[in-house]
Amino acid sequence: MGAGYGSTFHLGGISFQAGAGSVVGLIGPNGGGKSTLLKAVAGVIPLREGQIRLGGRPLRRNEGHIAFVPQREEVNWDFPVSAGDVVLMGRYRAAGWVRRPGAEDRRKAGAALARLGLEGKGNRHISQFSGGQQQRIFLARALVQEPRVVLLDEPFTGIDQENREVLHQVIAGFARDGVIVLIATHDLDEVAAMTTHVCCLAGRFVAFGPTASTFTPETLRATFGGQLAVFA
């Protein structure tokens, strides 16, 4: 597949397959195309070439299979919604057009908040939570979507140890349920620890493969050029 913005930036020749339960780390320098790839999969920017297939057939976004967990900076924290409202948005697609989420959807939203340690805090406005808790709200929203693919955009940035562990549990939980997790991140330690596969992007497609065999000093040098000191 390939994707890009206007005529100025184009990321092409990307091709990889990830099985159910894979955790794929998207790595590369700034401007290397991590976000572009994530946004192309999310459908925010159109594909320029190729296609994305899910379970053997072309991906249809309106089936609600994709959950996107945005970066903190990309969320409008002044929007008048409570934590519970945000999580409930994960059920909107399942509810369908026009219809409102029902009691079952509310129960699932409440359960997801509880699973992420935010039980009983669903009525608070989203700006009244700490950074780590705010990320948990969006993880809860991804959970209730019951997706087949989860996209995480720089999830490890600026979170403390406790929230990091929560994030690890959620990612592991998704993988156990057969969900494909794509993580765009700068945090190479997390890539080594958490992922089953890596996809290296440096303005072009560099490499894809199991973390064990692909996450090597050679690939990293090819991906980051001279920007990274590799201590093997």
Add this chain to the structure above:
Amino acid sequence: MLDFITEPLGYPFIQRALIEIVIVGTVCGLVGCFVVLRGLAFVGDALAHTVFPGVVLSYIAGRSIMIGAFAFGALTAIGIGVLSRSRRVSADSAVGVLFAAFFALGVVLISRQAGFKKDLGSLLFGNVLGVSREDVIATLIIAVIVIAVLFLLLKEFTVVAFDATMARSLGYPVFALDLVLLLLVAATIVVSLQTVGNILILALIVTPPATARLLTDRLGQMMALSVAAGVLAGVAGIFISYHADTAAGGTIVLAGTALFLLALVFAPNHGLLSTFLQRRRGYHHVHHYHPIDEAAPPGGH
């Protein structure tokens, strides 16, 4: 004191004006919430001006101004949507170009009409005291349609406004939803035209939701309070303008502004007064940030 209210109520034109402003306050208050939350105030202002040539044409043809106004409003909504898709023209510029061009067209059309001057004022500044029974009925019908569409698509509009990335990843037709929202704004402007006119419409669409946002953190409450603020400003404005012998449109807008200023100072969480007091009590976060206990670790799976 009671005379203040009962005396004007004796006049049928005041009764009609009150009914009209309640309908207009309601629809503006609801649609305005999304105008404010999406940051579309400039687009709203543009729409209010671009309907002007439609109004003039309807006037020349001797038809209801709503028909021409809505035609040009819809044209603008589509124009903004299409132009802003081009990467070479920013959405702001697209709106600016259409805004000026259409208003200029109205000015040019007017300059060819002799004897139009006397009605120009009511077109630009509205004339809520002059609405007919038919106007009120037409307003009611359009308002009901606008509100129905808004509520049917409420959850979709909310997702697009809050998180467009999520909306796209869910496969929502974001462009089409934006277009529908712009059309609702256009229709809202059309029905409000006769109450406060082109120039002041924005105040009915933006001020009540902005007031409501100061008072609550929940969308549902914001919409309810926005309607309350709009209707209250409208009704108060009409009574005050009757007694003070001032222009109804301007008085309505000033009443709405007064409510906004009251909320700005006295709102419980976001108000200047409460922010000041919170800071004195030692809350250093300007943004009313109350950290919730971080303790509870999640219970795993």
